[in-house]
Amino acid sequence: MQSQRLAFLFVTVLxxxxxxxxxxxxxxxxxxxxxxxxxxxxxxxxxxxxxWDQVPAHKVSLNRTPPLYDTDEPASLEIPVLDARVxxxxxxxxxxxxxxxxxxxxxxxAELPKTPPETRFLKLPTEANDRxxxxxxxxxxxxxxxxxxSLQMGDPEDxxxxxxxxxxxxxxxxxxAGRGTTHRSGATFTVRSAYEKGRxxxxxxxxxxxxGTPLAFAVWNGSQKxxxxxxxxxxxxxxx
Amino acid sequence: xxxxxxxxxxxxxxxxxxxxxxIACKKLWTDRDGTGYMYWNNVETRPGMGYxxxxxxxxxxxxxxxxxxxxxxxxxxxxxxxxxxxxQRLYEGKRKPVMPSPAPQSGVNWDEDVGGMNGEExxxxxxxxxxxxxxxxxxLEACPRKAIYKREENGIVVIDQDRxxxxxxxxxxxxxxKIYYNEVTGKSEKCIFCYPRLxxxxxxxxxxxxxxxxxxxxxxxxxxxxxHKLVLVHRAALPLFPEKGTQPNVFYVPPFNPPKRGxxxxxxxxxxxxxxxxxxxxxxxDVREVIARLESELKKAQAGGRSELLQLxxxxxxxxxxxxxxxxxxxxx
Numbered sequence: 001m002q003s004q005r006l007a008f009l010f011v012t013v014l015x016x017x018x019x020x021x022x023x024x025x026x027x028x029x030x031x032x033x034x035x036x037x038x039x040x041x042x043x044x045x046x047x048x049x050x051x052w053d054q055v056p057a058h059k060v061s062l063n064r065t066p067p068l069y070d071t072d073e074p075a076s077l078e079i080p081v082l083d084a085r086v087x088x089x090x091x092x093x094x095x096x097x098x099x100x101x102x103x104x105x106x107x108x109x110a111e112l113p114k115t116p117p118e119t120r121f122l123k124l125p126t127e128a129n130d131r132x133x134x135x136x137x138x139x140x141x142x143x144x145x146x147x148x149x150s151l152q153m154g155d156p157e158d159x160x161x162x163x164x165x166x167x168x169x170x171x172x173x174x175x176x177a178g179r180g181t182t183h184r185s186g187a188t189f190t191v192r193s194a195y196e197k198g199r200x201x202x203x204x205x206x207x208x209x210x211x212g213t214p215l216a217f218a219v220w221n222g223s224q225k226x227x228x229x230x231x232x233x234x235x236x237x238x239x240x
Numbered sequence: 241x242x243x244x245x246x247x248x249x250x251x252x253x254x255x256x257x258x259x260x261x262x263i264a265c266k267k268l269w270t271d272r273d274g275t276g277y278m279y280w281n282n283v284e285t286r287p288g289m290g291y292x293x294x295x296x297x298x299x300x301x302x303x304x305x306x307x308x309x310x311x312x313x314x315x316x317x318x319x320x321x322x323x324x325x326x327x328q329r330l331y332e333g334k335r336k337p338v339m340p341s342p343a344p345q346s347g348v349n350w351d352e353d354v355g356g357m358n359g360e361e362x363x364x365x366x367x368x369x370x371x372x373x374x375x376x377x378x379x380l381e382a383c384p385r386k387a388i389y390k391r392e393e394n395g396i397v398v399i400d401q402d403r404x405x406x407x408x409x410x411x412x413x414x415x416x417x418k419i420y421y422n423e424v425t426g427k428s429e430k431c432i433f434c435y436p437r438l439x440x441x442x443x444x445x446x447x448x449x450x451x452x453x454x455x456x457x458x459x460x461x462x463x464x465x466x467x468h469k470l471v472l473v474h475r476a477a478l479p480l481f482p483e484k485g486t487q488p489n490v491f492y493v494p495p496f497n498p499p500k501r502g503x504x505x506x507x508x509x510x511x512x513x514x515x516x517x518x519x520x521x522x523x524x525x526d527v528r529e530v531i532a533r534l535e536s537e538l539k540k541a542q543a544g545g546r547s548e549l550l551q552l553x554x555x556x557x558x559x560x561x562x563x564x565x566x567x568x569x570x571x572x573x
Contacts, residue, residue: 068384071309071412109424117272121326124273126423129408130312169426180386183403228384228407 033058033215033237035086035093042092046192046203052096055085060217062099062232075224079232082217086239091208093239097136097217098201105134105222106167106195132227133168135220136202140213142175148214148236152179163204165191167222171204179229213239245375245395246433247460247467248447249477250368251493251553254454257352257366259283261446261455265370268445269432274424276321277348280431281446283368284349287356287518291348291369292317292417301378301415302485310412318420319347358500358515365495365514367522368454370446371418371431372479372488373397379430382413394459395489396433404428415484441566443558453555458563460489465563466552467491474549476530478523493553494519494527496534508535 036055038045045051060082064075083098110124117123141149142159153176154160162174162182173187190205209215214236220226265281282291290296292313299310322340329338355364373390377397380388387403388410390396399410399419404427411419411428419430434444442448447455458465460472470477470493477491499511508531509516519527537547555561 069307069382069409071307071382071409073309112273112424122323123271123276123321124424125276125321125323126274126315126421128315129277129318129421129423130314180384182405228405228409 031237032240033084033086034240035088037088040089042089042094042205045087045089045094046190046205052085055087057083057085060084060234060237062219062234064232065229068229073225080219082234084217093206093209095138095204095206096201098199099219100199101134101221102198103223104195107133109168132225133166133222134200135166137162137164137218138204139216140209144210151216151235153182154178163189163206165193165202209239211240215239242390242392242395244459244461245489247489249456249467249470249491249493251454252365252495253493254452255366255368256452257283258451260449260451261368264445264449274422277315277318278420279348281370282348283366285352285355285364286367288351288354295417300413307378307382307413312408312411313417316346319350363514370490371397372416372490373433374486374488376486378413378415378486379410379419382409384409396435398432399428399430401427415481415486438564439566441564443562443564453561456555456561459565462563466561469552476534476549478526478530480522482524494523494530496531
């Protein structure tokens with residue numbers, strides 16, 4: 001397993017350096033994302049998808065992480081392209097991610113009853129313990145003004161925040177300072193998702209991010225058991 | 241490598257299949273949302289499908305130092321956790337009988353007492369199972385979150401619920417399929433060898449409640465512990481599927497039922513009631529030697545001699561069956 005991990009790191013280095021040249025161990029940005037300022041409240045962008053027609057879409061190339069372990073089933077060779085739109089409204093940044101996914105892997109998990117389980121006859125059941133769900137995330141450096149940290153979940157000196165949305169578990173803000181350090185911060189954020197005609201469209205409400213902030217995207221396809229580093233990812237995109 | 245490790249020995253000759261251990265464990269640890277289908281301790285009929293179905297054949301574990309692939313068992317493989325409409329029946333005046341839901345189509349120990357055929361005769365026995373708290377846990381190696389660890393002070397394998405993200409690589413990697421995913425919490429869970437009980441000097445709930453008194457608990461390297469004596473001195477207990485490469489710390493005294501014809505002219509191995517091939521499948525080829533050893537002890541006792549091994553296996557009281565050192569299981573944070 002150690003050798004697999006080393007192989008993973010080696011392949012990842014090849015992939016990342018193939019996309020962009022190395023710069024002191026950091027991944028330099030390769031693309032820019034123009035943000036469109038809109039004179040509408042953020043709520044409008046979350047509720048009304050038509051407003052997004054005013055925002056130009058950026059085609060963001062996604063890459064597939066190399067197989068992490070020999071015991072993983074191979075993933076589909078078809079790699080989706082991400083349509084990313086960025087809007088500024090007031091002091092907030094909203095990002096719309098849209099991508100093709102032929103299978104909708106979502107679930108509505110029941111809300112936990114307030115009474116403790118030991119006092120109830122009926123416990124909330126687990127229905128599909130072998131299922132994984134579609135998900136998407138936007139990652140950016142925790143420190144404003146930081147240059148792009150490692151794409152592998154940041155660095156110890158340059159931690160990242162990840163706004164993660166799962167089609168089953170909803171939104172959660174995560175933090176990381178390097179590969180294997182990702183954890184839930186306990187915070188949440190506002191998100192709006194829709195699956196229509198084989199395409200996911202998810203709007204993330206992010207905090208204020210100054211121009212020059214690098215953003216990276218990730219997409220998971222539940223039906224091919226994507227979770228963890230088993231995903232599609234973009235390199236850093238610079239917010240304009 | 242832990243300094244000391246707790247181990248359990250289960251004498252399959254004494255298991256009644258009553259599931260008291262299963263219920264003791266269930267009431268104590270898995271009576272929560274999302275744990276309905278989970279049995280950290282289960283008792284299955286052998287030969288049989290097992291729980292989850294075909295767990296022994298689908299993969300996981302080690303071969304040549306590499307983790308082996310395995311599918312994730314489905315809910316139907318585990319058996320749905322039926323909920324019964326007690327509330328309607330008891331409080332809301334519904335007159336119909338209490339009914340399970342969903343409609344039963346599979347279940348844990350679904351093939352109870354079916355067993356197999358040895359020639360023209362049916363045979364079966366019960367196999368109680370918990371996490372094996374392996375010396376080389378495949379689950380620990382598979383976890384990319386490093387959420388699973390083997391406790392330094394006692395060898396108990398646990399999942400850090402804060403670190404676990406529910407990726408289920410551990411579920412796939414465990415060749416015994418003794419890790420369960422809780423969809424409500426989004427995290428995986430497993431037997432914790434009742435370490436909070438051991439910490440207070442109490443033995444594991446499954447062992448404490450066992451009416452058959454078939455479980456022995458102690459430190460494997462403690463010369464005074466019954467598990468040390470059974471496994472290392474008398475060499476009367478074997479791990480399940482040793483070829484999976486994880487080195488379990490749960491051991492079984494194999495069934496050594498009397499010879500089929502009972503005339504006394506043939507040994508157990510010459511005229512086995514249970515097909516030896518099946519026992520070799522479960523416990524490896526050493527089972528032959530262990531059964532011969534147990535039979536010779538039995539003969540010694542039948543001839544009026546004293547067998548220390550058989551006396552030990554009787555397990556008259558808790559003192560004989562368990563040797564717990566609570567000072568070893570202090571929680572270190």
